[in-house]
Amino acid sequence: MAKVTIGDVAREAGVALGTVSNALNHPEKVRPETLKAVNDAIRHLGYAPNQSARLLAGGRNPTFGLVLPRLSHGLSLQIASGASVEANRQGYGLLIANADNDEALESRYTRYFMGTQMSGVLVQAPSSDAALPAVQPGRIPVVFLDAISDEPGFFVAADHREQGALLADHAIGLGAQRVAVLGRAESPQDRRRLNGICSIMERYPDVALTVLDSGNVDLALDGYELGQKLAALPAAERPDFIIGLSDVLACGAIEGIEAAGLAVPEDIAVAGCDGNPLAWSGSVPLTTCAPTGYELGRRGVHFLIEQIQAAKSGEAYAELMAENHQALVKPFMLTRASTVGATPFQVSDAIGLNLGTFL
Structure with missing residues (x-):
């Protein structure tokens, strides 16, 4: 079978060789109708550009x-x-x-x-x-x-620090008196989340903050065991709000709390902290702060x-x-049933974002 060339594509599309080259390398320079004709010809002929030749010639x-x-x-x-x-x-x-x-x-x-x-x-x-x-x-x-x-x-x-701060603000706004944070802050991202939580909680000395430096943030089983352990505490000692440094850990904690006979969020509210849709299949829709x-x-x-x-x-x-060029992307809250009961799904600070990529 004869090899299809760029010239064959040009003849099929009825355009010049340079137009085909622009369609392949700089499509933004080609009129939409011309680009469509070239692409139709490429598909019809089965043309594949020789990338190796282009690179050997110093191309990009x-x-x-x-x-x-x-x-x-x-x-x-x-x-x-x-x-x-x-x-x-x-x-x-x-x-x-x-x-x-x-x-x-x-x-x-x-x-x-x-x-x-x-x-x-x-x-x-x-x-x-x-x-x-x-x-x-x-x-x-x-x-x-x-x-x-x-x-x-x-x-x-x-902005992982802001993630933690938003969640701590959310807990305070719901009247939490005993907040527990679950997960080993082993990564820079997790440490920044924890710093953000602590920066808010410092303003509220009457609210007890416990950081349980345990639980693999990638393991739901660790969250389950920690949730059971906390739910077993006397009512006056157990947390009324739990923040997991990951959504996986938080979802595991929900299952552990429910297995211990308590309800989320009526007895203990739970929130995650990394906006991971792959962890959102639990029994209670999870509140999280999403990057x-x-x-x-x-x-x-x-x-x-x-x-x-x-x-x-x-x-x-x-x-x-x-020079250093650093951009920080603001997170947003996904407030759902694990902290606010039957309140409908809410999104704050999300104007202009493509939320479909999260679901």
């Missing part, structure tokens, strides 16, 4: 790479959704690699994407104290997601585009790359 792959530490958490899926939609809107594709919580694999995927001349690379920081993958500044646009840093580079992070992963991915792509445009113009590019 019109695709962004996204390296995720895991696909077992809703935040990573939301980041992928936001990055994919925005990359496509900007005329780029998106390839996703899952490092499966392996720091060495994450670094290898990052180097691979850079070696294949991607137009840019997004890297979600691991949920640990592990260092971010080392990259050569200025070689290819790189943005680190869910990462806070003072170093030169581009970073987008969820907007969709927005993390979208803003990450914006930072890539900013670097690409600066490199093309050449204006103050070196200065741009030598």
Whole structure:
């Protein structure tokens, strides 16, 4: 079978070779009707661009790479959704690699994407104290997601401290007198959530705060056991509000409380702290404070585009790359039955967000 060439596509679509090239590499420069004709011809002929030849000729792959530490958490899926939609809107594709919580694999995927001349690379920081993958500044646009840093580079992070603060405010607003926080704050994200909780609780010395530095935030069973343990305390001693440093832990706690014969939220209200839809299948809809992963991915792509445009113009590019660019994305509350009984589903501070990515 004869190989289909770009010339065949041009003849089929009735356009010039340069138009086909623009449709493949710079679709934003092509009129919609012309782009449709070219894409129809590509599909009809089964044309596949020779990416290897393009890269050998010094070209750039019109695709962004996204390296995720895991696909077992809703935040990573939301980041992928936001990055994919925005990359496509900007005329780029998106390839996703899952490092499966392996720091060495994450670094290898990052180097691979850079070696294949991607137009840019997004890297979600691991949920640990592990260092971010080392990259050569200025070689290819790189943005680190869910990462806070003072170093030169581009970073987008969820405001995890604000997550904790919003949940503590929610507990106080509902009249909580004894608040318990569950989970080992092993990751930078969890520590910031705990700091946010403590910063609010310091203003209310009459409200008892207990931090149980136990329970794997990724294990519902740990939450179940902690929920049972707390529910077994005498009424005057047990917490009336529990905050899990993860939604998985909080959902486990709900099941443990109910197994002990108490009701949520009538006896003990429970809230999670990381907006993970993969953990929301419990018996009681969970209140949580969600980092907007969709927005993390979208803003990450914006930072890539900013670097690409600066490199093309050449204006103050070196200065741009030598500076720190840190964006914090505001979280929002999802207030549901685990803290407010039969009150309908409510969303605060979520105007303009694509909430469909959470459900």
